Amino acid sequence: MYIMEKKVEQNGNHFLSIGNGSAKSKENEARASMTKSTSGLSNLKQKETIVTISGGDKGCYFSRVQVGVFVFALLLTLSAVIVLVVCFSDSNRHFHRLNPTVENVCKCADSQVSYVTHPENTVALHTALAVRSTSEPFTISDQPEIGIRLPGDVIPVHYDIDLDVSIDNENYTGSVKILTNCLKDTSLLILHVKPYILNVNEAEVYIYPLKKGDTNNTNNKSFIPVTRQFMDFDKEIHAIELKEPMMKGIQYIIYIKDFQGFLFADLKGMYMSSYKNKNGDTRNLIASQLQSTDARKVFPCFDEPDMKATFSVSITHSSEYTALCNMPVESEKCFDDCSRTRVQFQTTPLMSTYLLAFVVSDFDYSETILENNYTLRIWSQPDLINQTYYALDFATKTYAYFTDYFQMPDVVPKADHVAVPDFSGGAMENWGLVIYRETALLYDPEVSSSSNKYMVTLIIAHEIAHTWFGNMVTMKWWDDLWLNEGFASTLMYFAMDNAYPEWNVLDIVVAEDMFPVMVKDALETSHPVSPNINHPDEIAESFDQISYNKGMALLRMLETFLGKDGFRKGLQSYVMKYKFDNAEMSELWETFTEATNSSLKICEIMDTWTRQMGYPVINIKADGDYYILEQTRFLINAQKDKQDIEDSDYGYKWYVPFTYMMEDDVTLRLHWLKMGPGKIKKTSGGWILGNVNYGGFYRVNYELEMWQRLAKQLYKNHTVISPPNRAGLIGDAFNLARASMLDYGLALNLTTYLRNEENYVPWKAFLDCFEFIRGMLSKESAYVALEKYIGELVAPVFAKIGTDDHGTLPEMYLRRLLLKTGCDTGVKAAVQYAKDQFRAWMINGTRLPTDFSQVIYAVGVREGSVDEWDYVWIKSQETNSPSEREMLLEALAHTQKPWLLWRYANWIFDVNKIKMQDVRLVMSYFSNTPLGRMIALHFLMTRWDDLNEKFGDDTFIIREMIGEVTAYVNTEFVLNQLEHLFTEKPPKGAKKGADSAIALIRANIGWMDKNYASIASWLDQHVESSF
């Protein structure tokens, strides 16, 4: 999956990631609306779920029928809708809030307790059931023996899935036959089902033992009788207790004949989406997103990545649509006067459940047939089909590239890539049916910018890379998610570099991907790339920058010391060895060790990077003919005097492949620091530069005199040092200064050379580092001088490179960046250009240069009033280009009229104005200007209850909003307010986010005390005052 890290330009040390938003609030709405749509209480009778009431002296168990009666009673006093929402939300399990009333109803509790005996050899759930014979209340979830993992007694081999979907009624029915192997005797079968969202009819659950040679035994009557069935809300399991145990060594078919699912616009599982065609008609469609744990929302299954199986899927649907699944169509027939069609798809290879996908739509496609009849199609709304050609061309090259890289073709014989109007992440690599949000796949050269092209290219490459790394070979469990994502994120750059060498993507990566995650990983609130996962919610939480970007950076570092060939050889043999299987991190390192002929113990080296958080700073000190290298953990918040080394098994020491070069000998040299210090011989009296090309995930700190030499080199002739290293010197200096390890004056001295810098990467690094200082100083008197200084650096380079609309991607990136910075800091030529362009666009409809349109819209809105704002809003609603729409929506947050910002922020509660999938984007746009941030912070605090209620269960929205609006808060007053807010009303799904925001604000306050005066004084000396 690609979480689509949209870098908010100049947003410095934190950036937005559009993740797999698990809209749980939607799910709760879904539960409520589902009960409404299925004639209220009759639905309750289908399940005999045990609901626990805790807090009473005695256990008090209700069947759902009783709960229904209870709800019915409440209906008399409360409005039906409110009650149902409450009852079918997650919090329903905690009935104690309603206890006083419930106690009265609970006359029958004891008679509900049945005593069940169990063979010893079944899973721990029996302990849970046995507990019922005592008076202690319980739920399955209360039993620590049962984690979120399935017991593994029974594992799937093959699924036959039949789904009959009705787009008009927004629901479907289905059946599934799962051929399984029993590995251990058990009379308790546990499957994944998302309760309430997926309704299993218990009367239609059959377990058939297979005799040798049988393939399909579901027609005979010899199924094992079921004693009872249970659901668990938290762990999302459906437990089937059998009268006779399933026996080790025997195969069984689990036949769940009748389940019903509902299709909501919740972006999870199989879900509804829609678009308006050019006639203005709304067209509906079905799309899917099963990663990480929503296959269980679509059909009962063993929903764990290492329970791989083959899948035969059929979809029955209205004939006006086309159905797509992972595999090509095997057969198709229509019935009911051909108004309905049943499509049977070919059987998939062995794969994980999270990679299944379904699309039912009226989309069109563009197509190319590659060698071996591999069919590649790019699908979109029919009106957008001409925006699919770029993707088709690049995807064709990318399949060829990876086929060659891995020396192995894709196993699935086709790849459909589909752009759907509503998608929560960036894209998802479902095998053979990759699904994207529209901006991640569609590219319109007429309106899309270079950065749109870059993102589309990157995401396509990322998803295709997963075919080999993720789909063929899969991690065993989600704690190794970073393996999938880190590798896809590394390999995507290889494919891009191959297709567009002139982009220098491997340089861009340093400033855009590595530096931001290095800031995040330098906080004590970071986590190892390989975290422990104990709850389904933590799986979604682990899809963050650390998994993706640090994972990528570590693998890039691995490549620096293995060499390109060694890296490729290791990867090839790994995929070959574990094809159709699952592997753990250690098994990967083993194949790399073999690739080096065991000259390096890769596991030993890499464990220090993946199993502990953070990274080191290497301090270089001259000592006679040598340089002494020392490593310490780098922490931005240096207030804490002593580091807590106890909480890491490795004591925050690393195996560092330290690379370096010297002034008169620029040969790249490598020296290993083995969890301790090192020593290298001086070859010259000039400068030494560590971490060549910024290939390693560590910072370098020099002695004062050495920093000055390096600054002098930059000023004299910066091209001697590579662009990633120029960026790295700036990045390291400012971060070391932020951590009080270096004087800010020295870091600032490094930036004066930028008047001559014409490469995007150092500029990007500089502006990102400066964004923090700008944010912190935005309410201080030195802010004027700061903006003036930046303007003075930008102006000469802007004058030189201009606003030409043609050039390579890095050239266009730099022009856009400097135009934007020039406009922000009042460089006259830049502001005038943008204003003129905006006027021409608004009045004459003149088309804007695609790369600059975002800046131009923003300046137009900023300099304009309500007319300009409304005009841009209307345009955002009219455009059929998703990327154009995002630019316009972003520009709207640049207004300097508070009332317009307030109106805009409030619109996130109005789905007719701002789509659910865009809420995160829109809120992130507010952090682009000091005023926007101020309003957004105020908005967060004043509408906290509503935000928490509506978006609290989403994995990302609140977490990111907190991070963005609090990034530059640096006063005790606001800190106290936020602490109070988070304590009184904790954010539902973003506790970690709130904690880290508070920690960051404390650090900000400390930073201001320590550094404000010296920065103000440096600016005073270097910027001419207007007065």
Ligand SMILES: [Zn+2]
């Ligand atoms: Zn991915």
